[in-house]
Amino acid sequence: MRRLFSAAAVATVLLLSLAGCSNDPPNPNPRASEPLATVPVDLPRYMGRWYIIANIPYFAERDMVASRAEWQLRPDGKIDDSYYARKKSFDAPEKHYQFLDTPVPGKEGGEWSVQIFWPVHVAQLTLYVDPDYRYTILGYPGKNLGWIFSREPDMSDDTYRSMLARLDAMGYDTSRFRRVPQHPDQLGKAGFASPGDKN
Template sequence: MRRVVYTAVALATVLLLSLTGCSNDPPNPNPRASAPLTAVPLDLPRYMGTWYIIANIPYFAERDMVGSRAEWKLRPDGKIDDSYYGRKKSFDAPEKHYQFLDTPVPGKEGGEWSVQLFWPVHVTQLTLYVDPDYHYTILGYPGKNLGWIFSRERDMSDDTYRALLGRLDAMGYDTSRFRRVPQRPDQLGKAGFSSPGDKD
């Protein structure tokens, strides 16, 4: 039993180090790297639903995933059921599902969530941008070592993608670290997209 507890603590520590930037992340060359991130206010009921993961900074938990998406559902208690879906390496692979519980932080107008990865591990997630029509959104973590671009649709034009990267650059992110997530088989291997087996 003690060994199980130690293993769980070790895994939680590794996960937290990875998510909070205390790992081997490269230096951020953006001149605005030290500027703090600010969450935007949200209409939470409107923000709920399905969001496709268009791009992210690759990290161990989502590396090699294709066709990934998040589904958020607002609960009567004000918390959010957060479901992640994706396929490992191939669109023919079975779909994986991970479940989290998010709590909007009081006083942050819905834009900052405390995400329970598993008990008792929580991380802070910020909504950094959402367009007026709630078609696109950008999420990040305070350390800027992780970031995501989401869309209501599987496809995003190159112009829209570049515009959202421009917003991330203005926030102080190293946008060279972002890779697009394949949402269709014909995107595998294309320039700018993650490919199964990539290290970064």
């Protein structure tokens, strides 16, 4: 029961954060007002493990390291969405949060309705996936949240810059993205989020 209450509390704060982040800085990108467009997704191919390489830090993922998502397509067409991460330290116990996603009809698998907890849902947009399904970019309609995922926990600097260039072209403020440490030696490195950072 305590765990259920904790998960509900986290989800409630997440919802409030998604609904209206009035503390978000103005987006200076000249394309900031252009709507985001999703891309078609081959859902069976899209399933599996994805490492979170970078994101716009916000309270629910701030201080997390070694974070990843695991997606599994269910017989009913919905998706079991598991999030794993460690808080502040690679020695910390792994946390796990479970969500249920539903592909939105007519969006060719590119938009999911994510059930944070019943009956609350938020939109998750697939903005890019490479032809080999090695990298993907996820977004949120207001451009205040965004994620870069990879099948592997490592991404070259050149590939990372190419992902940021795509996000810039979509109207994101790419200066807000921070890389997520996937290895202990990445803690404190330039461009990586550090546990305890407020931005």
